[in-house]
Amino acid sequence: MAGMPAFSWTLANSILIITLSALISKLLLQAVVGWYLRRRASSRKITILARVKLEEAQYQLSASQSPKTDDGEWEKVEKHTAGSAKNGGEADDEWEGTIGFFHPFCNAGGGGERVLWAAIKATQKRWPKAVCCVYTGDHEAGKYDILQRVQNRFNIELHPPTVVFLYLSTRHYVLSSTWPHFTLLGQSLGSIVLAFDAFSLLVPDIFIDTMGYAFVLAFSNFCFPKIPTGAYVHYPTISTDMLGSLDTSPALGKGLNAGTGKGLRGFLKKRYWHLFANLYSRIGGSVDIVMTNSSWTASHIRTLWGPVRTKRRKPHAVSVVFPPCAVDDIINAIPLNAESEAKREPTVLYIAQFRPEKNHALLLRSFARFLKSQSGLRKREEGPGAPKLVLIGSVRDASDATRVYELRLLAHELHLTPNHITFITDASFPTILSHLAAASVGANCMWNEHFGIGVVEYQAAGLIPVVNDSGGPKMDIVIAWEGGETGFKASTEEGYAECFAQVLGKDGEDRLAMRKRARGRARAFGEEEFEKRWIDEVGRLVEMVAEERK
Numbered sequence: 443m444a445g446m447p448a449f450s451w452t453l454a455n456s457i458l459i460i461t462l463s464a465l466i467s468k469l470l471l472q473a474v475v476g477w478y479l480r481r482r483a484s485s486r487k488i489t490i491l492a493r494v495k496l497e498e499a500q501y502q503l504s505a506s507q508s509p510k511t512d513d514g515e516w517e518k519v520e521k522h523t524a525g526s527a528k529n530g531g532e533a534d535d536e537w538e539g540t541i542g543f544f545h546p547f548c549n550a551g552g553g554g555e556r557v558l559w560a561a562i563k564a565t566q567k568r569w570p571k572a573v574c575c576v577y578t579g580d581h582e583a584g585k586y587d588i589l590q591r592v593q594n595r596f597n598i599e600l601h602p603p604t605v606v607f608l609y610l611s612t613r614h615y616v617l618s619s620t621w622p623h624f625t626l627l628g629q630s631l632g633s634i635v636l637a638f639d640a641f642s643l644l645v646p647d648i649f650i651d652t653m654g655y656a657f658v659l660a661f662s663n664f665c666f667p668k669i670p671t672g673a674y675v676h677y678p679t680i681s682t683d684m685l686g687s688l689d690t691s692p693a694l695g696k697g698l699n700a701g702t703g704k705g706l707r708g709f710l711k712k713r714y715w716h717l718f719a720n721l722y723s724r725i726g727g728s729v730d731i732v733m734t735n736s737s738w739t740a741s742h743i744r745t746l747w748g749p750v751r752t753k754r755r756k757p758h759a760v761s762v763v764f765p766p767c768a769v770d771d772i773i774n775a776i777p778l779n780a781e782s783e784a785k786r787e788p789t790v791l792y793i794a795q796f797r798p799e800k801n802h803a804l805l806l807r808s809f810a811r812f813l814k815s816q817s818g819l820r821k822r823e824e825g826p827g828a829p830k831l832v833l834i835g836s837v838r839d840a841s842d843a844t845r846v847y848e849l850r851l852l853a854h855e856l857h858l859t860p861n862h863i864t865f866i867t868d869a870s871f872p873t874i875l876s877h878l879a880a881a882s883v884g885a886n887c888m889w890n891e892h893f894g895i896g897v898v899e900y901q902a903a904g905l906i907p908v909v910n911d912s913g914g915p916k917m918d919i920v921i922a923w924e925g926g927e928t929g930f931k932a933s934t935e936e937g938y939a940e941c942f943a944q945v946l947g948k949d950g951e952d953r954l955a956m957r958k959r960a961r962g963r964a965r966a967f968g969e970e971e972f973e974k975r976w977i978d979e980v981g982r983l984v985e986m987v988a989e990e991r992k
Contacts, residue, residue, distance in 0.1 A: 476665040479641040487540070487644055490606055494573050497603035537984055538571040542646030545653050546613050546636060549580040549588050551595050551836035551868065552795040553765060553895035554676050557735070558652045559598045560766035561674070564973040565980060566601045575606045577640040579613030595836075597771055597871045608643040612636050616655070619841070626679060626718050630657045637661040648672070648983045654679060656725045663728040670986040672731040672979065674763070677892040680719045681742040685712070719746065727751045730986065731979050733763040736893040736914035758982060764918070765895050766972035768871075769964050772902040776879045778961060782904070783954045788829040788946050791881035791905065793874065793896040794888070796835045796842045796867070801887040801910075802849050805831070806863070808887075808938035810856040815939055829946065831858070832877055834866045878903035882953070883945050887938070891915055901928065901964035904957040908932060908941040919963065928960040 545558050562574045580588065585607050592598050614620055615635045621628025637658040649662045650672040656679065659671045726732075726743070727750025734740040740762045747760065776782070790809060794800040809831045816829075837843050846865060853863050866873065878884075884900025886909040891897075893914035900907045901919070907929035909915035920929040930941040945953070 472664055472667070479638070479665060480645050482642050483645050490540075490575070490644065491573065494603055494606065501601075501603045536571060537569050537988075538573075539647035539984070539987055540573045540575055540644065541565060541648045541650060541980075542640070542644060543574060543576045544637075544640060544649065544651040544655060544658055545576055546579045546610055546616060547653065547838065548576050548578040548607075549583050549591060550795065550838045551591065553893070554653060555592075556596050556598075556767075556895060557674060557676070557765045559592045559596055559600065560969060560972055561650075561652065561976055561980075562605065563598055563600055564976045566604060567973070568977045568981075569984070570601075570604070573604050573606060575608055575644055575646055577608050577610055577643070579610045581609055594870045595868075597768060608640065610636060610639050610643075612639045624714070626715070630655075630679065630718075630722075633657045634661050641665065645669070647987050648980075650674065650980075650983075656722060656729070660725045660728045668990055670730045670983040671728070672733070672983050673726075673729045674733045674735070675739055675743055676735050677739060678722075678742045678746060680715060680722055680746075681890075682745065683742070683890055685715055685719065723747060723750055727754050727756070730756065731758055731982055732760045733976075733979050734760060735763065735765050737762060737917045738890070738913045739892050761975070761979060763975040763979065764967050764972060765893055766969040767895050767898040767902065767964070767967045769898065769902045769968040770970075771871075772875065772878060772899060773961065773964075775875050776903050778904040778954075778957055780950075780954065782879075783950055783957070785880070786882045787880050788827065789877075789881040790829070790831045790883040790885050790908075790942060791834070791877055791900070792832070792885040792887070793834045793899065794886070796837055796845045796849075798845070799888055800835070801889065802833060802845075803852055804887045804935065805833075805885055805938070806849065806852055806856055806858065808932075808935045809863075809942070810858055811935050812939035812942040813858075813862070816943060828861065829942075830861070831863045832866065832881065833864070834869050834874060834877060837867045874899075875903075878905065881905055883908055883942060885938070886910055886915055889913070889933075894919055897929075898964050898967045901960035904961055906930070906945045906953065906956055906960060908938060908945065911937075919967075921963065923959045923963040926959050927956065928963045929956075 543558060543562065545555070548555060548558060558576070562576075565572060565574055578588075583591070585605070586602070588607065589600055589602060589605065592600065612632075612635050615632030616629050618625050618629065620632065633655040634657050636655070638661070640658075641662070645666060646669070648670050649659070649666075651659050652674045654673075654676055656673065659673055662669060662671050723746045726747035729747075729751075732743060732747065732751075734743050740760055744760050751760075790805075792802065792805055794802070796802065809829075813829065833849070837846065846867065850865065866877075869877075878899065881903075882905065884897065884903075884905035884907045886894055886897050886907065889910055890913040891910060894909065897907050897909055897915045897919050907915070907920050909920050909929060909931055911931035911933045916931060920927075920931060922928070930944065932938040932941050948956075
């Protein structure tokens with residue numbers, strides 16, 4: 443017993459030495475990796491800034507020689523305070539830093555990409571001298587090809603000189619096909635490889651992830667602790683709903699992993715997911731500014747990241763910044779009155795990327811069930827007034843193209859002929875507008891859709907939405923408004939089929955009244971509101987840079 447105090451003292455010293463050694467090793471590794479990446483990217487940054495100045499001069503020269511077509515497009519956004527009077531001051535217009543937008547699939551053409559481009563547009567308006575650098579893996583598309591697609595697909599026009607594309611060579615590390623097993627962990631670790639690739643190209647003054655790669659932000663914080671980081675979270679990589687779905691029946695439609703928590707394999711999967719959720723919570727605590735796209739996403743992120751953020755004393759709370767929706771463009775283009783109601787067709791429209799989680803198969807089966815259940819409609823299935831299903835979505839790669847082919851096969855099995863169903867890929871904005879003006883119902887079949895830009899577009903166009911009874915569409919969009927409902931919710935084939943029947947069977951006046959309420963709700967999600975909130979949050983990051991440089 444006499445030797446115990448000495449033993450305890452020796453053990454305490456050993457633990458202290460090990461802890462200090464680990465801390466010193468971490469700091470050394472942090473310094474070495476950060477120094478290496480800055481050194482590697484320094485010359486490229488000089489080149490990028492020089493090229494931006496040259497392109498700006500050429501652009502201004504070209505503009506001075508051409509008649510102006512839209513004087514209001516580049517008027518400054520109204521100045522907003524973002525945490526302090528300093529931040530909202532006029533001098534902020536002169537900020538000339540670089541902002542890195544991490545979005546490896548920037549040319550995909552989905553709702554997440556609309557957020558990216560609207561964010562860059564708002565940033566350009568508020569800080570016209572800032573350089574917006576997009577990290578992307580879309581090697582097949584050049585700068586002006588991408589910007590042209592942005593204008594065609596989203597009707598968003600950007601200022602080309604201050605948009606720079608940095609092409610990543612390791613994007614395959616974040617593809618699910620690269621990680622057939624332990625996909626969540628594999629993609630997260632793969633994103634760190636992608637982050638190393640990104641910072642080898644450019645170390646920006648501000649780094650923002652707009653695709654949901656939290657591990658990339660943690661890597662940035664590790665290598666460059668003084669660079670402010672921001673996240674726009676569309677969907678948590680893992681959530682309590684996902685964990686709960688493992689024990690639910692697949693028939694309930696709760697995601698791709700519903701019902702896979704049974705048996706030994708299911709038990710191991712649940713343990714793996716719980717461990718990953720714990721790691722994800724720690725990783726998310728490193729981000730300075732966190733924006734989420736809906737109340738549903740914010741709730742999950744606060745649950746997962748909140749405790750760690752509090753422990754690390756992050757001063758800014760997780761905020762909700764609803765995605766920008768082309769509400770005004772759609773409202774101005776599509777009238778909503780008795781005359782337009784008479785012209786609408788009994789068409790169900792689904793605008794969504796052809797991805798597995800969008801659950802197009804559920805919609806096809808529901809629509810087929812709806813047709814079979816409507817004896818009065820069966821007689822006019824093949825006529826001009828027959829109900830029809832139109833699927834519009836972007837195709838990112840070969841796997842998406844294969845998915846469209848498989849959906850066509852499913853349509854054939856369900857006896858849905860070309861008179862019943864139409865597939866449209868990579869549609870332009872005018873094409874989408876024409877279908878929004880003609881259809882009656884807007885469908886959404888994804889379980890726990892994070893927000894649902896397409897659903898807002900349905901409402902703005904006057905369509906009556908039939909959405910999955912979960913996530914953002916349920917909590918934020920298809921809610922009671924002005925004393926009445928703005929749409930319907932379902933979760934099963936039978937439920938969707940019944941909702942389609944209710945909408946198309948409604949009296950014309952009742953349908954028009956619901957369409958008007960839906961449009962009224964959509965006005966809360968316009969681009970102007972997004973710009974204000976985005977500028978407020980990014981303004982805090984700009985202020986952090988300014989404080990650091992003092």
